[in-house]
Amino acid sequence: MKRAAIGLLTVLLTASLAACGSSSTPEAGGTSSGAGSAFPVTVDTMFGQVEVEKAPTRVVALGWSDAETALALGVQPVGASDWLAFGGEGVGPWAKGLYEKAPTILGTQELSFEAVAALQPDLILNTRSNLDAKTNETLSKIAPTIAAPKDVIPYGTTWRQQMELVSKALGKPDKGTELIATVEKEFKDAATFSGKTAVVGTYFGNQYGAYVPGDGRVDFMEELGFGTKKEIDSLAKGTxxxxxxxxxxxxxxxxxxVVFPIGTDAGVLRSDQVLNNIPSAKAGHLVILDDxxxxxxxxxxxxLGVSYAIKNAVPLFTAALRK
Structure with a gap:
């Protein structure tokens, strides 16, 4: 970071601290009344323990789906990264209407620390990320930063771990436990695929790929009872x-x-003769997610997103396996 940028960051940090010290009225991104009784809290992350001294009122959500997790808990981030390029408020349709005021949309891979600091956050969420230590160090100088838990691969924080981390940091662990239990019940009710194997692939930039254990999409299938394919698992190297x-x-x-396109039309997959001639496709057991x-x-x-997927994807899986 150049000297000028560092100077700007210092000025913004000073302003942030002054604003936090002088404000007594929660702004957008704040917690509900009564949440302050849960503080201070200490959150364990892969970079060590993080102390959140009081109920945050200006939350910035940078990690993959951190914003949706905060919204599910009734907290509206003032800034957020839009990892899936939703546009607008940066969240999926399952979170539509949860913002009263749209957040400032921040970068993902190319994050501006100055833009983050300018929002004067008192808490930063970055629980599902590339696990970069320097990024965490810089963000932590702006505000307490909740990073990923220990022993996960990049972007490998599970939806449970994310909810546990975020709900604790926001002083709403009971609400987090309740939301986790709701999704777990939905999985349990839908888990009728024991003894079956599943592979999740994608097509991006003229290249096929497959997700491996530790990724949320594979976790999703495993929670439904599916097993993974060892030949693909063996290719994983910490990714x-x-x-x-x-x-x-x-x-x-x-x-x-299960295959879906990224950045292109599903017609490319439907017309691919190589893909459509693998045994599962010929048997009718290929599901192309074109929605x-x-x-x-x-x-x-x-x-929020996982619950939506359970309700809408599982019927497609069931129908395919009945063929």
Missing amino acids: FYVEISTEQLGLLDADLT KALSDAFSSGST
Whole structure:
């Protein structure tokens, strides 16, 4: 970071501290009345313990689906990153109407620390990220920053872990437990796929790929009772995704194969003769998620998005396996 940028960040940090010290009225992004009794709280993260001294009133949500998680808890971030490029308020349709005031949309891979500091946050959520230590160090100088838990791969924080971290940091652990229990029941009611294997793939930038254990999409299938395919699992090297060449598309074969496009039309997948000739496709057990809202929900990793995906994707899986 250049000297000028550092100077600006210092000025903004000073302003942030002054504003937090002088304000007594919660703003957008604040917690509901009575939440202050839960503080101070200490949250364990992969970078150590983070203390949140009082109920935050200006929350910035930077991690994948952190904003949706805060919204599910009744807290409206003042700034958020739009990882799935929803546009507008930066959240999926399952979170529509939860904002009273749209947040400032911030970067994802190219994050401006100055833009974050300018929002004068008193809490930063970055629970599902690339796990970069320098980014966490810089953000922590702006405000207490809730990073990922220990022992996860990049972007591998589960929806449970995310809800636990965020609800504790916001002083709403009971609400978090309640939301987790609701989604767990939905999974339990839908988990009728024991003994079946599933592979989740995607097509992005003219390249196929498959998700591996530790990724939320694979976790989703496992919670429904599906097993993973060991040939794909063995390709994982600390990442959530592995590339699959056209010659390797047979690796996507399983009892159920789920594929969706990113940045292109699903027609590319429907017309791909190689994909449509793998055994699962020929048996009718290939599900191409051509509804962007559904594929986004499947990828969201928030309690809100996961619940939407259970309701709308599971019937497609069931119908495919009945063929």
